[in-house]
Amino acid sequence: MLDAAGVEYDILGKDEWCCGSPLIRTGQTDIVRDEVDGLVKHNLNEVEKRGVSTVVTACAGCFMTLSHNYPLYAGKPDFKLFHLTQFIDDLIAKKKLVLKKPLPRKVAYHDPCHIGRHFGIFEEPRRILKSFPKSSYIEMKHNRYDSQCCGAGGGYKIQFNDRAEYIASLRVMEAKELGAEMLVSACPFCVTNLTAGTKVAGVKMEVAELVSLVAESVS
Secondary structure: OOOOOOOOOOOOHHHOOOOOHHHHHOOOOHHHHOOOOOHHHHHHHHHHHOOOOEEEEOOHHHHHHHHHHHHHHHOOOOOEEEEHHHHHHHHHHOOOOOOOOOOOOOEEEEOOOOOOOOOOOOHHHHHHHHHOOOOOEEOOOOOHHHOOOOOOHHHHHHHOHHHHHHHHHHHHHHHHHOOOOEEEEOOHHHHHHHHHHHHHHOOOOEEEEHHHHHHHHHO
16 A cells, blocks of 8 residues: 555564553553563664654554553654554545545444544544545444444453453444444454454454555555
């Protein structure tokens, strides 16, 4: 997708460690904050080595952690931070990225908690969905600030997986009752748990990550 838009970019690759979100959400902050071997110090050092001015993350949890927690532990970073939906929305607005293929099915969008209620990134993903040719996008009954969690956040899925998947099944049923054929989100945790929710609900519905749909549309 970035190649199609002509964006010059680098990745941390093997030098990229977990942002630390699962540890932070479950109260295990020592390994994250350690001044010598901590995740925060390591990741920020690797970004600094590359001399980048902008960091883009495709994960809602990473965006929350880098935006909110890293400044608490290490001060304000020297780079601009965007969630990938914000970045894509801007590329489309500037005509640098053109979506060529339509959405494969009638789609409902699920707002991830971390970029949604926490940061108000609501309209960017919706504008992306509406930018697909012949867009068939359905608004969920519970959306934006009223959106329901997929059930996977805050370490809940790790401790109470069955309950987390039941919560996801409720979201799947909400999409099905609206006539959606595919449930889309911009968070890998949401996609994983909502996929499990389709099985709990006994519903044959594909769950997809928004950026993946964009990549397929421009390829």
